Amino acid sequence: MFRAALWVLLSLHALPLSAELTQSGDSAFTTSHRLETAAAPAEAYRVMTADVDQWWNPDHSWSKQAANLHLRAEPGGCFCERLPDGGFVEHLGIIYLAPGQEIRFDGTLGPLQGMPVSGRMIWRIDEAGTGAAITFTYMVFGHPEGGLGGIAPAVDGVIGEQLQRLGARLEEEKGPE
Numbered sequence: 001m002f003r004a005a006l007w008v009l010l011s012l013h014a015l016p017l018s019a020e021l022t023q024s025g026d027s028a029f030t031t032s033h034r035l036e037t038a039a040a041p042a043e044a045y046r047v048m049t050a051d052v053d054q055w056w057n058p059d060h061s062w063s064k065q066a067a068n069l070h071l072r073a074e075p076g077g078c079f080c081e082r083l084p085d086g087g088f089v090e091h092l093g094i095i096y097l098a099p100g101q102e103i104r105f106d107g108t109l110g111p112l113q114g115m116p117v118s119g120r121m122i123w124r125i126d127e128a129g130t131g132a133a134i135t136f137t138y139m140v141f142g143h144p145e146g147g148l149g150g151i152a153p154a155v156d157g158v159i160g161e162q163l164q165r166l167g168a169r170l171e172e173e174k175g176p177e
Helices: 002-013 041-050 110-114 152-174
Strands: 018-024 028-037 069-071 078-082 088-098 102-106 117-128 131-142
Touching: 018 152, 028 152, 041 069, 041 117, 041 131, 041 152, 110 152, 131 152
Parallel strands: none
Antiparallel strands: 018 028, 028 131, 069 078, 078 088, 088 102, 102 117, 117 131
């Protein structure tokens, strides 16, 4: 109970400074979320990559178990998930890696995987004051039945939630002042 209350409290301090569905139409959408944290860029990168299972919402995974999520920040790496009976899902594959600065992924998340669409996710870390500014940008394009405009707000919400959870995890790592 205390941990849940702490999580909510910390989440309030880690709200994105900006969030925007920058473009949305039948064949494409772009969402971008940004937050500032007191965590140093190196610490933000470590938590983003080594501790993805500690901040990504397991409700937005196939197994519903965060412990099955992992991110291999290396050439050919991925944001993947272990599934029962030796199964797996690649949520996003790494195509560019500048440790401590930026990770670019190709891939589609959740229900987008079953659609004729492609996606590019960029996680960027910049120095900001005494901490870091973290930006998640997700660009999706393709031609699914019914178009992409209707699903864009839901995807935007999920991406924003993940960045909020990352911010809360970074605050939790920092501990009480």
